[in-house]
């Protein structure tokens with residue numbers, strides 16, 4: 066990104082915001098959507114210095130933007146700081162909570178929310194500010210169906226009140242969510258991801274031959290499994306999940322139903338409250354045991370980064386000598402960014418990098434938590450195809466979770482499961 | 493904004509805080525020698541009483557991190573560990589760090605914003621708020637980073653399995669991500685407040 070995107074952005078920012086109109090900024094990951102939006106915010110404020118808050122922005126990573134301890138507090142935070150009268154704060158907070166369906170969770174701790182609900186909370190906080198212009202950076206990426214509908218309704222309401230709304234997305238859609246987007250700005254850049262799935266064959270030759278030491282023959286085996294966090298009741302209830310080695314399974318479900326928790330449990334992070342858990346043939350009743358040869362890709366890719374360049378990150382993570390790591394970078398389309406600082410990549414590029422690192426560690430079990438969020442359609446298709454080939458050649462077992470049952474991720478699976486309220490159902 | 497923890501607890505807390513202040517003053521005058529250990533005991537006791545033992549254990553865990561650094565540092569600099577000195581430094585460290593955890597336990601963030609309204613300028617209050625908010629968030633992220641490190645074999649699943657070789661990779665694979673995360677978190681939080689117009693107040 067950087068200079069080119071900025072130069073392109075300058076004439077755009079003025080015409081992005083039209084009161085009462087929705088503008089869509091679309092382009093593949095890494096084309097500078099985030100840069101454009103934050104620039105537009107600054108320009109808007111410079112043009113309207115007397116208004117408060119005037120324009121507001123929703124950043125792309127909900128996990129790092131929360132300052133309040135509870136949902137209610139987060140929504141009211143800026144109003145309290147602005148020393149609004151209590152009655153006004155209460156009125157606005159109540160409306161924002163209702164708009165995004167947060168009433169039940171008003172007292173919930175923000176750090177215990179799932180990603181989609183964090184996003185809703187932040188949207189509520191922006192709603193309460195009643196701004197003139199809203200810049201939302203890929204707000205739909207983390208939201209499930211109900212979340213999307215809530216946001217659609219909120220955008221309709223904002224537009225009706227004459228506010229300007231600018232939304233970015235990885236895809237140039239006719240509609241944003243369910244709404245017709247009056248104006249679309251397409252960002253084209255040569256800087257997108259260009260994965261090369263054809264290199265998989267050569268890469269997999271270096272993969273170690275894992276002896277099939279799983280006596281039961283299954284890679285993952287959860288039977289009547291129940292688990293939860295320290296300070297909550299059981300989040301996963303009565304899970305029965307048996308997966309053969311070399312299979313790809315996708316678990317879909319609404320925000321907060323327990324998908325991330327399921328992956329943590331498979332990774333051995335939480336003690337079983339009841340039931341059995343065998344991973345890669347090892348019995349793991351307690352929490353202390355962890356399965357070896359398992360890679361977990363967390364929902365927030367930044368947690369994996371160690372402050373190195375792209376090449377540095379993959380070399381640190383990989384179990385293979387340098388040429389292999391280089392091939393892995395090319396498979397995931399990252400070779401042209403090899404010398405860039407990984408932290409400065411776009412969200413989608415970080416996702417791709419973290420995936421590449423996980424694959425380069427040559428695990429036998431790969432757990433992916435919304436690992437395809439923020440990737441544009443073409444990059445996602447090539448990366449999924451690369452993963453498929455790797456699975457076929459190496460017998461790797463993959464569990465991927467997603468909040469979007471309609472998207473391309475479930476199609477890539479051998480088996481599609483749905484999760485609802487902590488329970489698993491086969492589709 | 494109403495305090496989410498109820499007015500009764502606010503009073504008990506205020507009472508506790510005054511008791512601590514009184515106790516510090518008394519010990520300072522009466523018995524200068526026992527002042528430090530007694531004070532730390534008192535502070536810890538009060539902390540546990542107000543926050544509960546579980547929360548204390550969870551919140552105070554990072555306090556224990558200074559121990560390996562301290563012992564290793566002594567070994568490198570002096571060639572041996574001076575246990576009395578280590579204990580003294582630890583107590584001092586705990587004492588200085590404890591109020592941060594305490595303040596965080598006792599006050600909701602928005603409450604904090606209004607609490608020091610007359611004493612501190614807005615920016616300083618925001619910085620104070622950051623300092624307090626970032627601890628629990630970092631703690632949660634540390635859990636995730638450690639989980640990833642354990643899965644990759646960089647760090648053992650059980651503490652008793654720690655070997656010297658683990659310390660070779662720990663700085664690069666655990667400390668670095670954590671440091672990066674700390675900077676990132678404060679940066680993003682500041683940006684998020686800016687995006688809500690708080691920088692214009």
Ligand SMILES: Nc1ncnc2c1ncn2[C@@H]1O[C@H](COP(=O)(O)OP(=O)(O)O)[C@@H](O)[C@H]1O
Nearest residue numbers: 177178179294297300320321322323324325326
């Ligand atoms: N660290 C945590 N502490 C307590 N509860 C949590 C924590 N993380 C998630 N939860 C709760 O567990 C449930 C499932 O969350 P999660 O697995 O993240 O959902 P998702 O399906 O969106 O990934 C939610 O109700 C959430 O509030």
Ligand SMILES: [Mg+2]
Nearest residue numbers: 179180325364
């Ligand atoms: Mg999740």
